[in-house]
Amino acid sequence: MKRAAPLVIGAALLLLLPLVAIEPRAWLTLTVAGLAMGMLIFLVASGLTLIFGLMDVLNFAHGALFSWGAYAGFTVAMLVNGHWGWAASPSVVANAGLFLLAVAAAVVVAFGLGIALERVIVRPVYGQHLFQILITLGATIVLEELIRIAWGPNDQVMPVPLTFQGSWDVADVVVLRFPVIAIGLGALVYGGMLWLLNRTRVGLIVRAGVENNEMVQVMGHDIHRYFTGVFAVGSALAGVGGLMWGMFSQSIRPSMGGEQLIFAFIVVIIGGLGSVTGSLVGALLVGLSYNYVAYLVPKAAIGVTMGIMVLVLLVRPTGLYGVGK
Amino acid sequence: MADVLELEAVHTDIGQHHILQGVSLRVRADAVTVLLGRNGAGKTTTMRTIMGVLRPSRGSVRFEGRPIHTLTPHAIARLGIGYVPEGQGIFATLTVEENLRVAMLAESAESRERLRRVLALFPDLERFRQARAGTLSGGQKQMLAIGRALVNPVRLLLIDEPSKGLAPIVVEHLIDALQAMKRQATVVLVEQNFAMASRLGDDCYVMDDGRTVHAGPMAALAADSALKRKYLGI
Amino acid sequence: MSAPAPTPVQAARSAARRERWRAPSLYVRLALLAAWVLLPAVVPSYQMLDLALKIALFATLAASYDVVIGYTGIVSFGHAMFFGFGAYAVALAVGRLGASTYGHLLLGFAAGIVISGVLAVVVGAFSLRVKAIFFAMITLAFAEFALILAVQWGALTGGEDGLSPKLPGVFAAGAPGAFGLSGRLVTYYTLLAICLGLFLLMSRFVHSPLGRTLQAIRDNELRAEALGYRTFVFQLIASSFASVVATVLGGCYTMWVRYVNPESALGIPIMLDVLLMVIIGGIGTLYGGVVGAAFLLGARTLLPNLRGLGASVFAGSEILQRLSERWLLYFGILFVLVVFFFPRGVLGTLREMAARRSTAPPEG
Numbered sequence: 001m002k003r004a005a006p007l008v009i010g011a012a013l014l015l016l017l018p019l020v021a022i023e024p025r026a027w028l029t030l031t032v033a034g035l036a037m038g039m040l041i042f043l044v045a046s047g048l049t050l051i052f053g054l055m056d057v058l059n060f061a062h063g064a065l066f067s068w069g070a071y072a073g074f075t076v077a078m079l080v081n082g083h084w085g086w087a088a089s090p091s092v093v094a095n096a097g098l099f100l101l102a103v104a105a106a107v108v109v110a111f112g113l114g115i116a117l118e119r120v121i122v123r124p125v126y127g128q129h130l131f132q133i134l135i136t137l138g139a140t141i142v143l144e145e146l147i148r149i150a151w152g153p154n155d156q157v158m159p160v161p162l163t164f165q166g167s168w169d170v171a172d173v174v175v176l177r178f179p180v181i182a183i184g185l186g187a188l189v190y191g192g193m194l195w196l197l198n199r200t201r202v203g204l205i206v207r208a209g210v211e212n213n214e215m216v217q218v219m220g221h222d223i224h225r226y227f228t229g230v231f232a233v234g235s236a237l238a239g240v241g242g243l244m245w246g247m248f249s250q251s252i253r254p255s256m257g258g259e260q261l262i263f264a265f266i267v268v269i270i271g272g273l274g275s276v277t278g279s280l281v282g283a284l285l286v287g288l289s290y291n292y293v294a295y296l297v298p299k300a301a302i303g304v305t306m307g308i309m310v311l312v313l314l315v316r317p318t319g320l321y322g323v324g325k
Numbered sequence: 326m327a328d329v330l331e332l333e334a335v336h337t338d339i340g341q342h343h344i345l346q347g348v349s350l351r352v353r354a355d356a357v358t359v360l361l362g363r364n365g366a367g368k369t370t371t372m373r374t375i376m377g378v379l380r381p382s383r384g385s386v387r388f389e390g391r392p393i394h395t396l397t398p399h400a401i402a403r404l405g406i407g408y409v410p411e412g413q414g415i416f417a418t419l420t421v422e423e424n425l426r427v428a429m430l431a432e433s434a435e436s437r438e439r440l441r442r443v444l445a446l447f448p449d450l451e452r453f454r455q456a457r458a459g460t461l462s463g464g465q466k467q468m469l470a471i472g473r474a475l476v477n478p479v480r481l482l483l484i485d486e487p488s489k490g491l492a493p494i495v496v497e498h499l500i501d502a503l504q505a506m507k508r509q510a511t512v513v514l515v516e517q518n519f520a521m522a523s524r525l526g527d528d529c530y531v532m533d534d535g536r537t538v539h540a541g542p543m544a545a546l547a548a549d550s551a552l553k554r555k556y557l558g559i
Numbered sequence: 560m561s562a563p564a565p566t567p568v569q570a571a572r573s574a575a576r577r578e579r580w581r582a583p584s585l586y587v588r589l590a591l592l593a594a595w596v597l598l599p600a601v602v603p604s605y606q607m608l609d610l611a612l613k614i615a616l617f618a619t620l621a622a623s624y625d626v627v628i629g630y631t632g633i634v635s636f637g638h639a640m641f642f643g644f645g646a647y648a649v650a651l652a653v654g655r656l657g658a659s660t661y662g663h664l665l666l667g668f669a670a671g672i673v674i675s676g677v678l679a680v681v682v683g684a685f686s687l688r689v690k691a692i693f694f695a696m697i698t699l700a701f702a703e704f705a706l707i708l709a710v711q712w713g714a715l716t717g718g719e720d721g722l723s724p725k726l727p728g729v730f731a732a733g734a735p736g737a738f739g740l741s742g743r744l745v746t747y748y749t750l751l752a753i754c755l756g757l758f759l760l761m762s763r764f765v766h767s768p769l770g771r772t773l774q775a776i777r778d779n780e781l782r783a784e785a786l787g788y789r790t791f792v793f794q795l796i797a798s799s800f801a802s803v804v805a806t807v808l809g810g811c812y813t814m815w816v817r818y819v820n821p822e823s824a825l826g827i828p829i830m831l832d833v834l835l836m837v838i839i840g841g842i843g844t845l846y847g848g849v850v851g852a853a854f855l856l857g858a859r860t861l862l863p864n865l866r867g868l869g870a871s872v873f874a875g876s877e878i879l880q881r882l883s884e885r886w887l888l889y890f891g892i893l894f895v896l897v898v899f900f901f902p903r904g905v906l907g908t909l910r911e912m913a914a915r916r917s918t919a920p921p922e923g
Contacts, residue, residue, distance in 0.1 A: 142892055
């Protein structure tokens with residue numbers, strides 16, 4: 001509870017300060033957009049931070065899983081929309097159906113790829129950081145190229161369900177719909193992860209493993225099964241993040257994973273290795289600051305993000321919520 | 326009585342360093358065997374090799390007659406070997422109760438019963454049950470570490486330097502606790518604190534430079550000041 | 560009066576020195592050097608010249624990266640960024656911000672070196688204190704940032720279109736006279752000399768007491784610290800040194816290619832290339848960079864020919880055609896395979912075999 005006070009103050013500052021320079025209606029739109037962007041980054045970063053925290057693995061292939069999730073969802077969405085028109089239909093049920101099917105596809109494909117990657121690529125080089133980095137890099141290149149081969153190298157337009165597009169008019173303020181959905185999904189995922197980590201036995205062991213995975217093994221648990229599980233779940237999350245990002249920006253391209261991965265890395269650095277809450281806080285921080293700054297001084301946006309990362313590292317080298325080892 | 330644990334000519338390398346250069350020892354059932362030696366002699370490496378964290382390049386480790394040196398640490402733990410490493414290895418961000426629960430191999434009525442008994446054995450732990458383990462004192466952390474090892478029915482307990490960094494009065498409590506346990510399990514104890522070692526130990530081995538250089542009853546070593554000076558510098 | 564008997568370390572060092580003259584690898588290197596020097600005379604094709612110099616440049620760059628990951632043991636993704644700084648510094652000094660003179664050329668190099676040196680120390684000071692994985696991520700973040708900055712700061716860097724500086728005096732016009740060298744050839748030999756100089760410098764560095772301490776740190780950091788070495792300082796010096804070397808090479812790159820843009824000088828592709836070169840050649844071998852660079856750049860020059868072949872053979876199926884076109888796919892597969900099966904790289908494996916056969920101290 002001690003940590004809640006600075007967090008609340010920080011959040012208040014972050015949200016209220018921009019009102020000085022931005023007028024309220026734009027501020028609301030930006031805040032929603034920022035929170036949504038933050039949630040999408042959170043989806044990717046949460047898996048990444050657990051994988052780092054538990055397995056000490058720098059997973060460059062995470063970006064490729066992001067892309068594959070997007071493309072898998074895209075394919076299903078195109079099929080479903082092509083046959084039944086569920087995206088173009090004004091029915092919320094049909095839209096939701098298509099959305100859920102696309103999400104399911106992203107989850108299944110990314111999860112499966114995650115398991116394969118962990119077993120074949122990551123496990124053999126476990127413990128050797130340099131080779132892990134190299135091999136996940138190599139895997140990323142291969143995966144990205146496979147997308148280019150299977151779907152072509154150009155951008156594709158992602159079908160977005162009709163009722164998810166557009167905006168609501170709330171007290172004369174334009175609130176875009178999709179970002180709100182993204183925020184909702186992100187909050188659900190966060191809640192689910194917290195529940196899993198804190199209220200289940202599997203979560204307990206993962207938390208212990210993040211702190212000291214050797215000790216967990218010595219206590220009789222097959223840590224490798226947990227590694228594979230965490231890797232797969234993290235991959236699935238990245239996949240969903242990719243799909244959502246695709247719908248958010250209404251287009252997908254093979255390199256999308258690599259482009260967003262850098263944000264996820266920065267968020268993991270800010271939030272601290274191994275902390276899901278840390279990656280949420282970091283992601284929202286990055287999402288909000290990026291959007292506010294981009295509105296005021298477009299070119300400084302990424303600079304501000306880097307600046308936050310540097311600041312956090314100076315004050316707290318292990319990240320805001322880092323589990324120091 | 327059959328040996329609970331037997332190491333035969335074990336060699337272990339860490340990276341390019343040849344740490345253990347032929348360690349042989351036998352651990353009797355229901356006795357406390359102490360591993361003595363200076364810093365860097367290879368005592369902790371021996372414990373880690375037994376536990377499967379390190380794999381020996383040569384030699385064998387047998388538990389109740391069966392070779393375990395090719396098994397993974399978690400398989401070895403499930404055979405009934407408990408490990409209390411140097412530095413305790415407790416999970417600071419988890420509560421005392423969570424630490425104990427991680428130690429359980431499975432959540433069942435029996436294991437919860439054992440948990441209660443461990444908490445009864447260490448009243449401090451009962452009192453701080455929901456506290457974060459990182460906030461405990463040194464002595465309490467050590468109790469927790471030992472308690473964790475007892476949550477499962479273990480037949481062999483490996484304890485590495487439990488008294489390290491603890492105040493003398495805490496060490497007294499520790500000795501009492503260990504003496505109470507002594508009757509229930511076979512213990513291999515690594516200790517630099519000779520007074521503690523001699524009070525608890527039945528058999529002893531002295532290690533130097535990765536080898537066992539002396540073996541025999543603890544009482545004999547305690548009585549022989551020439552030997553003590555030679556191997557332990559005391 | 561006779562000199563005092565040499566200490567064991569001195570004896571070992573002079574023995575190693577004598578061994579070096581007898582070692583076959585020395586002659587291989589001299590032969591390679593001769594090949595580079597004589598190439599223009601033997602093969603007048605411009606393409607070969609270009610390839611040869613690029614191999615030299617990238618081999619030296621790979622070697623400098625090897626100093627960071629192979630000898631110091633730090634994984635960093637910022638190396639290409641320093642290369643880029645050097646490239647841009649020279650391009651700006653000779654092109655956009657200055658005039659095409661020798662003075663400006665040197666100024667460009669100097670500016671690049673200073674900026675990189677300072678940045679390397681700053682980034683290092685602050686990120687070397689964290690875990691290795693973290694450090695890798697942070698350098699990656701900085702490198703990406705540098706790339707984005709280069710693209711967005713169009714006024715200075717020419718944005719995505721880049722800069723096309725013109726070289727001063729002798730490098731552009733040539734040196735008629737005794738040898739009748741064209742501008743290209745003057746540039747060629749100058750850059751070759753710089754590469755050689757840098758390579759020798761790095762070799763001295765790695766074999767110096769400082770270098771050996773670094774290797775000790777790389778092998779067992781805790782022990783080195785226990786022995787009293789301030790590992791942080793050593794790592795900082797080594798990585799800063801390597802970064803400065805990379806900067807100089809970046810400037811050389813600009814001089815040869817006479818075109819700089821973010822993608823070709825600062826981007827991730829260069830970083831990946833260098834990484835692969837070091838892996839193929841062998842981490843911790845320094846000279847492995849030569850093997851890696853020769854292999855990678857050579858393959859890339861030949862590949863377009865294969866691509867045309869693929870297009871004609873697989874004219875029917877689009878997917879098959881794409882498969883043969885996307886050489887990056889094979890690059891990635893190669894990457895993975897090399898890491899799995901040849902983690903020591905070509906030179907590393909050779910050295911291991913040699914060391915196993917003889918008892919002489921390893922050369923390098």
